Structure formats: structure tokens, C-alpha cells
Amino acid sequence: MKLNSPLEAYKYLPGTNCGECGETTCMAFASHLIDRSYKLTDCKPMVKVNKYSKKFDVLKQLLAPEIHEVEIGVGERAVKIGGDDVLFRHKLTFFNKTALAYDVWDTMDEKDLVERIKKIDDFKKFYVGEFLTLDMIAVRSTSNDPEKFAATVKKVIDTTDMPMVLCSFNPAVLRAGLDEAADKKPLIYAANQDNWQEVAELVQEYDVAVTVFAPNDLDLLKSLAGTFSGMGIKDIVLDPGTFPTGKELKTTFNNFLKIRRAGINGDHDIAFPIMTVPMTAWMVYDDDVSASYWETVIASIFSVRYGDIMILHSIEPYALLPQLHIRDTIYTDPRTPVTVDPGVMEVGSPDANSPVIVTTNFALTYYTVESDLASSKVDCYILVVDTEGIGVEAAVAGGQLTAEKIKRDFEAAEFDLKTRTNYNTVILPGLAARLQGDVEDVLGANVLIGSADSGRLPGWLETNWPPTKK
Amino acid sequence: MTNKNIKLSEISDIFKKLDVEELEGVTIEGDIELDISGGGGLNPALAYALGHEAAQVSLHVANIARMLGYPVDQLFATSMGAVPAAETTRPNVLDELIPSKFEVSKVAEWNNSIEEVTLGATSADGGSRKNTITLGGENALPYHFDGEMPHRNYVTMDVFDMPIGMAKSVKENYEDVINDPADWAKKVVNDFNADMVTIHLISTDPLINDTPAREAAKVVEDVLQAVDVPIVIGGSGNPQKDPEVLEKAAEVAEGERVLLASASLNLDYERVAKAATDYGHAVLSWTQLEINAQKELNRKLMKQCGVPRDSIVMDPTTAALGYGLDYAYTNMERIRLAGLMGDDELTFPMSSGTTNAWGARESWMKESPMNEDSNWGPREYRGPIWEIITGLTLSLAGNDLFMMMHPTSVEVLKEITQTLFGSVETESLDITNWIGTEV
Ligand code: B12
Numbered sequence: 001m002k003l004n005s006p007l008e009a010y011k012y013l014p015g016t017n018c019g020e021c022g023e024t025t026c027m028a029f030a031s032h033l034i035d036r037s038y039k040l041t042d043c044k045p046m047v048k049v050n051k052y053s054k055k056f057d058v059l060k061q062l063l064a065p066e067i068h069e070v071e072i073g074v075g076e077r078a079v080k081i082g083g084d085d086v087l088f089r090h091k092l093t094f095f096n097k098t099a100l101a102y103d104v105w106d107t108m109d110e111k112d113l114v115e116r117i118k119k120i121d122d123f124k125k126f127y128v129g130e131f132l133t134l135d136m137i138a139v140r141s142t143s144n145d146p147e148k149f150a151a152t153v154k155k156v157i158d159t160t161d162m163p164m165v166l167c168s169f170n171p172a173v174l175r176a177g178l179d180e181a182a183d184k185k186p187l188i189y190a191a192n193q194d195n196w197q198e199v200a201e202l203v204q205e206y207d208v209a210v211t212v213f214a215p216n217d218l219d220l221l222k223s224l225a226g227t228f229s230g231m232g233i234k235d236i237v238l239d240p241g242t243f244p245t246g247k248e249l250k251t252t253f254n255n256f257l258k259i260r261r262a263g264i265n266g267d268h269d270i271a272f273p274i275m276t277v278p279m280t281a282w283m284v285y286d287d288d289v290s291a292s293y294w295e296t297v298i299a300s301i302f303s304v305r306y307g308d309i310m311i312l313h314s315i316e317p318y319a320l321l322p323q324l325h326i327r328d329t330i331y332t333d334p335r336t337p338v339t340v341d342p343g344v345m346e347v348g349s350p351d352a353n354s355p356v357i358v359t360t361n362f363a364l365t366y367y368t369v370e371s372d373l374a375s376s377k378v379d380c381y382i383l384v385v386d387t388e389g390i391g392v393e394a395a396v397a398g399g400q401l402t403a404e405k406i407k408r409d410f411e412a413a414e415f416d417l418k419t420r421t422n423y424n425t426v427i428l429p430g431l432a433a434r435l436q437g438d439v440e441d442v443l444g445a446n447v448l449i450g451s452a453d454s455g456r457l458p459g460w461l462e463t464n465w466p467p468t469k470k
Numbered sequence: 471m472t473n474k475n476i477k478l479s480e481i482s483d484i485f486k487k488l489d490v491e492e493l494e495g496v497t498i499e500g501d502i503e504l505d506i507s508g509g510g511g512l513n514p515a516l517a518y519a520l521g522h523e524a525a526q527v528s529l530h531v532a533n534i535a536r537m538l539g540y541p542v543d544q545l546f547a548t549s550m551g552a553v554p555a556a557e558t559t560r561p562n563v564l565d566e567l568i569p570s571k572f573e574v575s576k577v578a579e580w581n582n583s584i585e586e587v588t589l590g591a592t593s594a595d596g597g598s599r600k601n602t603i604t605l606g607g608e609n610a611l612p613y614h615f616d617g618e619m620p621h622r623n624y625v626t627m628d629v630f631d632m633p634i635g636m637a638k639s640v641k642e643n644y645e646d647v648i649n650d651p652a653d654w655a656k657k658v659v660n661d662f663n664a665d666m667v668t669i670h671l672i673s674t675d676p677l678i679n680d681t682p683a684r685e686a687a688k689v690v691e692d693v694l695q696a697v698d699v700p701i702v703i704g705g706s707g708n709p710q711k712d713p714e715v716l717e718k719a720a721e722v723a724e725g726e727r728v729l730l731a732s733a734s735l736n737l738d739y740e741r742v743a744k745a746a747t748d749y750g751h752a753v754l755s756w757t758q759l760e761i762n763a764q765k766e767l768n769r770k771l772m773k774q775c776g777v778p779r780d781s782i783v784m785d786p787t788t789a790a791l792g793y794g795l796d797y798a799y800t801n802m803e804r805i806r807l808a809g810l811m812g813d814d815e816l817t818f819p820m821s822s823g824t825t826n827a828w829g830a831r832e833s834w835m836k837e838s839p840m841n842e843d844s845n846w847g848p849r850e851y852r853g854p855i856w857e858i859i860t861g862l863t864l865s866l867a868g869n870d871l872f873m874m875m876h877p878t879s880v881e882v883l884k885e886i887t888q889t890l891f892g893s894v895e896t897e898s899l900d901i902t903n904w905i906g907t908e909v
């Protein structure tokens with residue numbers, strides 16, 4: 001965005017401090033515009049009152065992210081890519097996680113195709129309170145036959161509502177795909193030096209986003225992007241080519257750096273989301289494990305450095321898990337606290353005979369423990385101790401998890417072990433074993449030491465719960 | 471000159487006078503005075519803004535004209551070759567690409583270099599290593615076109631002075647050497663291509679075997695005998711015992727210029743630093759994911775303990791992928807950026823305990839403990855890649871030295887970091903038609 005301080009944004013706001021946005025002053029609202037935690041449209045007067053409309057337009061321009069935001073797909077599964085304002089995540093945060101698209105191709109037989117789409121669509125991994133999932137299907141035309149491509153695209157639409165990338169350099173093939181899919185707003189891949197006019201025509205006719213492809217030629221890439229902008233096409237994605245090995249990969253890496261740096265620094269013609277195609281790894285490695293590994297390595301590099309959307313091939317879990325986690329790592333907002341509220345939580349429907357488990361309010365710890373228990377259908381209470389967002393081992397080492405704090409938080413939750421449960425027993429994490437004696441003394445309760453990892457807690461409970469002594 | 475200035479809003483008044491019913495309530499949004507007399511004074515940004523506004527207004531006016539029944543679209547079509555009308559479906563395609571030149575500048579603020587720290591000493595320098603290894607020296611973020619990276623990344627592989635618990639797929643590689651640190655060291659160098667060896671003296675922990683420092687030092691001698699690469703010596707992590715253990719180890723390794731791991735704020739770092747300076751070693755300055763603590767410890771090592779600048783390596787802590795790698799990554803990136811921009815308390819090469827990746831359950835657990843999760847697949851492939859991606863991510867943040875465990879992880883991490891470094895030659899690949907790839 002073009003603004004650096006709340007003051008600069010404030011100038012354009014109504015200045016009435018009406019409070020409709022939820023902030024008490026326009027200045028407070030302005031600071032949230034700068035950190036992008038509010039949208040301009042959250043100030044209703046700016047939207048509704050006529051006399052502000054001009055300022056609204058100007059401010060909207062000034063607040064627009066440096067990297068253009070592109071939306072692909074429709075409905076709940078639609079993905080947004082781009083929209084970034086910084087080169088390093090600690091300077092603000094990165095917006096719009098890298099979209100992960102997995103390929104299918106039009107020479108697959110129908111059964112394999114449907115099975116593969118389902119695998120991609122269904123893949124999920126629980127993490128910190130939610131499921132990590134894959135985003136898109138990239139349909140490649142390997143037949144170069146418009147009819148085959150159209151049939152495949154149709155099958156994809158019938159099987160999933162994931163957004164699509166339609167991949168072919170042949171405009172006739174793309175047109176056949178668009179005839180099936182235009183209302184699903186797929187991303188078109190790709191316009192290149194040879195086909196750009198025909199692709200531009202399609203893009204305008206069907207009103208979809210488009211990728212421009214210029215392998216290792218940034219002048220041409222910029223020229224394609226500039227030409228498409230010049231024709232009034234706004235939703236552009238850049239593919240500078242992903243060369244998978246050797247010095248060519250080093251060059252690819254630097255192309256990404258250069259494009260994003262220029263974009264953030266204000267070169268409008270190139271300020272678009274960037275696509276990477278790690279699946280080119282499959283052009284060099286022929287065994288599945290090596291190719292999946294190398295593809296994941298490339299995907300990780302470009303999750304860290306400026307890839308906004310990527311096309312991948314391997315759907316082996318050992319490739320998908322790190323791919324999902326690294327993009328989550330890089331796109332986690334470094335400004336949001338990673339804590340949950342302290343207190344006594346219930347998993348399932350616990351009663352007086354259920355175990356009482358102690359853990360920390362570090363979100364990663366809490367959700368891991370909670371989901372391990374819930375997923376094994378264990379009914380229990382969890383005391384979430386306010387450890388200031390520190391995990392078990394570091395909190396024990398740093399003094400945020402102590403017997404006194406456990407007592408404090410039981411009391412704050414008005415949870416009396418002696419009246420609420422029949423066993424007067426708490427279970428501590430294995431990594432907090434050294435607190436056992438203290439906790440026994442301070443709570444006047446029995447203390448059991450559970451497994452080190454909560455994944456093993458349900459199994460541990462089978463043999464250790466209910467406890468032998470009351 | 472007698473040119474008349476007309477405000478755009480006045481145009482709407484003119485239209486209003488025409489008394490057309492549809493014009494009720496129409497306002498023209500722009501209100502700039504068009505008095506462009508030329509002759510400079512118009513900066514590009516202002517010109518752009520003005521142009522934008524003028525274009526918006528002309529669209530508006532065109533719409534009014536259309537309401538009045540004037541064939542606006544034909545006019546535009548003939549005068550500009552472009553049709554800004556809403557109804558048209560005829561695509562607008564240019565005849566030729568608009569030529570363009572891509573340019574981007576180097577980062578001006580990166581004008582400080584990272585220290586070079588050399589580990590190991592050859593016979594020429596009073597040691598017995600076959601080669602030395604130099605870390606650091608960068609003047610840009612890793613692999614960036616802004617500067618030449620003088621040294622590649624290196625990998626030091628973990629060896630322990632007693633059998634320890636390991637993930638199954640790691641353990642498989644070491645079963646034959648698990649009771650003999652010297653053989654273990656040989657194996658990682660000869661079979662797994664380790665650049666260095668780290669000997670962890672964990673049995674010295676009073677809560678484990680409480681091995682006396684003097685005995686532990688013998689293991690260091692054995693390892694130095696067994697291999698001729700530079701080595702790292704690690705304690706057990708026990709803050710009371712480590713200074714003593716590292717002192718004895720530093721003494722027996724005199725002349726070999728090892729890296730002593732570690733000095734930290736929660737132990738007597740002065741003793742560790744002194745052991746390093748007395749016997750000519752380098753010291754690992756270890757803090758826990760906190761840039762200010764890292765500055766503080768480095769400052770103390772330099773000012774209070776007199777450790778020379780070319781003898782400090784930092785370990786700002788590694789958290790595994792999915793277990794805080796976001797902190798570890800950003801902490802390292804901030805440290806490196808601060809160093810490049812001139813904070814001379816942070817201009818040191820960095821080391822990562824990449825092995826921490828094996829603490830993540832995704833790397834070692836047989837299957838997900840969560841029934842709702844999709845199948846996690848075979849763990850023998852999951853573990854190594856967890857270690858690779860953890861290391862690779864930190865390499866992008868500026869990490870120089872990787873402490874690692876699994877041979878496959880080491881192989882792939884070396885391949886990718888050396889590729890980005892620029893020393894891997896491969897045949898050129900034509901990707902122009904990657905879409906057609908048969909897989
Ligand atoms: C990230 C990290 C930090 C971060 C913490 C961020 C945070 N929000 O927690 C920071 C940088 C702040 C930090 C600081 C310190 N850290 Co620290 N840190 C780590 C690190 C790298 C990862 C810990 C982690 O997040 N694990 C993941 C979470 C999810 O695990 P968890 O909370 O333990 O939960 C699991 C289990 O405990 C169990 N579980 C949880 N609840 C329950 C309940 C029951 C009933 C059961 C059965 C099981 C169970 O299941 C969970 C899922 O697997 C570890 C090293 C490592 N690789 O493990 C060191 C580590 C924990 N830190 C350590 C230390 C010493 C410290 C410091 C004291 C260092 C210092 N001198 O300053 C400080 C203390 C700071 C403080 N407390 O204020 C040591 C602890 C050593 C020890 N055994 O005492 C470790 C092990 C590093 C080491 N090898 O020395 N640290």
C-alpha cells in the first residue's frame with residue numbers, strides 16, 4: 001500500500017469518531033487499516049454517505065496492496081492469491097496462503113481420474129484447531145484434443161467444487177475447457193509469446209484470470225503482463241518458469257526474488273501473484289520417491305520465497321504433509337497470539353469418574369492434546385493453565401507451569417477436584433513429571449504422570465485409568 | 471492568455487440545463503480544474519492520478535451522452551480503437567506486445583558482511599585435520615543476486631557418546647556403531663558424506679550416567695583420531711556440568727580448532743568462553759529464539775570474555791516444521807538482516823540443530839493419532855523429509871551450518887543448498903511444454 005502511517009489514512013476518514021466500525025476513534029480505525037486488520041468498507045459512513053465517496057475512492061487506491069490480489073474459483077472454496085505488501089513476514093505478515101494445486105490430465109481413464117480427484121479433495125491434516133487441506137485441481141491437457149479436455153474438465157466439475165487451473169498452450173483446447181467451466185472462474189494457464197492474442201481474446205470473452213508464461217525471460221514476462229493490463233485485463237498471474245535443477249534452479253529462485261522485489265517497490269507492470277510449477281521435478285527424476293522429495297523441496301523454497309500458487313504432482317502423504325505445513329508456517333500471522341483461554345474444558349461428556357488432565361494454553365499444545373483425546377472418544381476434563389502461551393517443557397523450565405499456577409487456575413474455574421470428581425486425581429504431562437511432588441502437596445490431590453506425547457495418552461489411559469487408589 | 475478554466479463539475483451543470491429527466495440525481499465525481507498548460511511541473515504520479523480521474527469523468531460523461539442518444543461507442547471505436555462501453559462483447563486485442571524492460575535494483579542497505587569463522591586446523595596450523603571449513607562471509611541474504619556467497623552451507627552429523635533413543639528410521643542407520651562413538655564418527659564421514667562431526671557428550675549429565683569430564687574427554691580424543699574432518703563438541707545440556715565437561719574437552723582438543731557447544735545465558739558462559747580462547751577454539755553462542763538475548767550473549771562473549779569476532783557462531787534455536795519453525799525462521803531472518811545492515815552484535819554465521827525435526831510427531835509416529843486425519847503414509851519417508859524441509863527453510867533465512875542425523879536428509883539438503891549456492895551442474899532442461907509431461 002502507498003500509506004505508511006495511520007495519520008496518512010486518517011486524513012481521508014470522516015473524523016467524526018462515530019464508533020460504527022467498532023473502534024472508538026477514526027484514528028484507531030486508521031491504524032487498523034494500515035495493519036490490514038480492517039477493510040475500508042468496515043467504516044459504514046465512508047460507504048454510505050455520498051460526500052465521502054470521493055475520499056473513499058482515493059483511500060481505496062492508496063490502501064490497495066502492492067501485489068494485486070487475484071481470486072480464482074467461486075463459492076466457499078474460492079481462493080485468493082497475491083495481495084502482499086512486504087518482502088519479509090516479520091514486517092507485517094504475508095496474506096493469502098500459497099494456493100496448492102494438484103494435477104490431473106486428460107488422458108487419464110475415468111476411474112483413475114475420479115479416484116485421484118477424491119484423494120486430493122479429501123486430504124486433511126489436523127493442526128492447531130483446524131484442518132489443513134489442499135486447494136485446487138490443475139487440469140493438464142496431455143492429449144491436446146479439445147474434446148478430451150472438455151470431458152475431463154466436466155468430470156472434475158462433477159466430482160469436486162475445488163477451483164481449477166486449466167492448462168494448455170493450445171487456445172482451442174482452452175476454449176473447450178472454458179465452455180464447460182467458465183462460470184467456475186478457473187485460472188487459465190497459459191498465455192505465452194506465441195498464443196497470447198488468442199488467449200487474451202478468451203480471457204476477455206469468458207472473464208477469467210490468466211497466467212502469462214515466459215520461461216526465464218523477465219523482459220518478455222513483463223511485456224506480456226503489461227500488454228494484458230493494457231488490454232484492460234486485471235487478473236494476471238506470472239510464471240517465470242520453474243527450472244527444477246542445477247544453475248537453472250538458482251536462476252529461477254532469483255527470478256522470483258526480482259519479480260517480487262520490483263512489485264513491492266512499485267513496478268505496477270509486474271506486481272502480480274507468481275506461479276511456480278514444482279512438478280517439473282518429474283521431468284528429471286523417474287522414481288517416485290526422488291521426484292516427490294525434490295518436488296517438495298522446490299515447493300518449500302517457493303512457499304518461503306514468494307510463490308503464490310503452485311502446481312504439484314505427487315499426492316503421497318509424505319510430500320503433502322510438509323507442503324501443507326511449510327506454507328502454513330510462512331503464512332501464519334506473526335502478530336496474533338498463539339494462546340487459548342485458560343480454564344477447565346470438557347472433552348466429550350465427562351462425569352465424576354472421568355480423568356482430569358493438565359496442559360498449557362499454548363494453542364499448539366492445547367489443540368494437539370484436545371484433538372488426540374477427542375478423536376479417541378475419551379471423555380475427560382482438561383485444565384488449561386495460563387502459561388502465557390508457552391508449551392509444556394519450556395513452561396516448566398521457565399516457571400509458567402507450576403503447582404501454584406495449576407491451583408490458581410482450578411480455583412479461577414471454580415473446579416473443585418474433591419467435589420466434582422470421585423478420584424481426586426490429576427494427570428500431568430510426561431514432560432512435567434518433575435512437578436509431581438509439588439502438585440500433590442499444593443492441591444492435596446493424587447498426581448499421575450502421563451505419556452510424554454499426548455498422542456499416546458488415550459492408550460495410556462486404557463491401562464492407567466481409573467486409578468487404583470481413591 | 472485568456473483561456474477559460476472550467477471545472478468538471480460545471481459540466482454536469484451544463485448537462486442539467488438540458489433538462490433531461492434521466493439526469494436527475496447524476497453527479498460528476500471528479501472535481502479537478504483542467505488547466506494543463508504544459509511545460510513541466512507535472513510529476514508522473516500526479517499525471518497518473520489526473521489521467522485516472524479524467525478517464526473516470528469521461529466515462530461518466532460518455533454515459534450521459536449515451537443516455538442523450540448520441541452514438542458514443544462508434545465515436546470511441548473510431549477515435550481510439552478501444553470501446554469503453556459496458557455492453558460490448560467484442561474482445562479488445564492488441565496487435566503487438568508492448569515491449570518492456572525488466573529492471574530491479576540491489577538492496578542498498580546490505581553493506582555489512584557476516585564474519586568468517588574457520589573451523590578445524592590442518593598440520594600447517596598445528597592441528598591434524600585434513601581440511602578446514604569456513605562459515606559465513608555473506609554480504610546478502612543467501613543465494614540472492616545481491617551478493618556473492620563466499621562459502622557453501624555445511625553439515626555436521628550427530629554422534630553420541632552412548633546409545634540414545636532415536637526415531638526408528640534414524641536408528642536403523644546406526645545400529646552397528648551405536649556403542650562406539652569413533653566408529654559412529656567414521657560412518658557418518660565415510661558413508662554419509664558428513665562435512666563435520668558433532669560429538670555429544672550426553673552421558674555426562676548427572677541425571678544420566680554422570681560420566682566424569684575427564685573420561686568424556688577421552689571420547690573426544692577417540693573421535694579426533696577416527697576422523698580427519700573438523701569437529702563440534704557438545705555437552706549434555708546440563709548447565710551445572712557442561713562448563714567443566716567442555717573445559718576438559720577443549721583441553722584435549724587443543725590446536726584442532728573445534729566448535730564448543732555451547733555457551734548460553736543459563737550457564738557459566740565465561741568458563742566455556744575461556745576454554746575456547748585458551749585452547750584456540752570457536753564457541754557456539756546459543757539462545758532460545760530471542761534476538762535480544764542473542765545480542766546480549768554475543769556482547770558478553772566479546773566484551774566480557776574477550777572472544778575474538780572470528781570465533782563466534784550463533785545458534786538462535788531450531789524448532790521443527792509445524793512446531794514453531796515460524797518463530798525459528800523469522801528469528802534467523804531478522805538476525806541475518808540486522809547483521810547485513812550493520813548490527814555488529816549479530817554479524818556471525820549461524821548454526822541449526824536441525825535434528826530437532828525428529829521431535830515432531832509427524833516425523834516419527836507410525837500413524838496419526840487422530841482418526842479424522844488422512845493416512846500419513848509410511849514414516850520412513852516422512853521423517854527424513856521433515857528434517858530436510860526444516861533445514862532448507864532455515865537455510866533460506868541465512869543459516870550456515872546444519873547439525874543433522876538422517877543420511878537421506880543430509881544428502882538431499884546438501885544437494886539443494888549447493889544447487890542454490892550455484893555449484894551443481896546439470897543438463898539444461900526445456901520446460902516450455904511441461905504441461906505435456908507424461909508421468
Ligand atoms: C519453541 C521452544 C521455545 C519457545 C516457546 C514458544 C512457546 N510458545 O512455547 C521459547 C523461545 C519462548 C522458549 C524459551 C525457553 N525454552 Co524452549 N524450547 C522450544 C522448543 C524448540 C519446542 C517446544 C514446543 O513448542 N514443542 C511443541 C509443543 C506442542 O509440545 P508440548 O507443549 O510439550 O506438548 C506436547 C507434550 O507435552 C504432550 N502433552 C501436553 N500436554 C499434555 C498433558 C498430558 C496429560 C499428557 C500426558 C501429555 C501432554 O503432548 C503435546 C503434543 O505432543 C523446545 C525444543 C524441542 N525441540 O522440543 C525447547 C525447550 C522446551 N526449551 C527449553 C528451555 C530450557 C527454554 C528456556 C528456559 C531457555 C532459556 N534459558 O531461556 C526458555 C523458557 C522461556 C519461558 N518459559 O518463559 C528446553 C527445556 C529443557 C528442559 N527439559 O527443561 C527445551 C527442551 C530445549 C532444550 N533441549 O534445552 N522455548
Ligand code: SF4
Nearest residue numbers: 018019021026029043
Ligand atoms: S465508522 Fe468510520 S467515521 Fe465512524 S469512527 Fe469508525 S472510522 Fe470513524
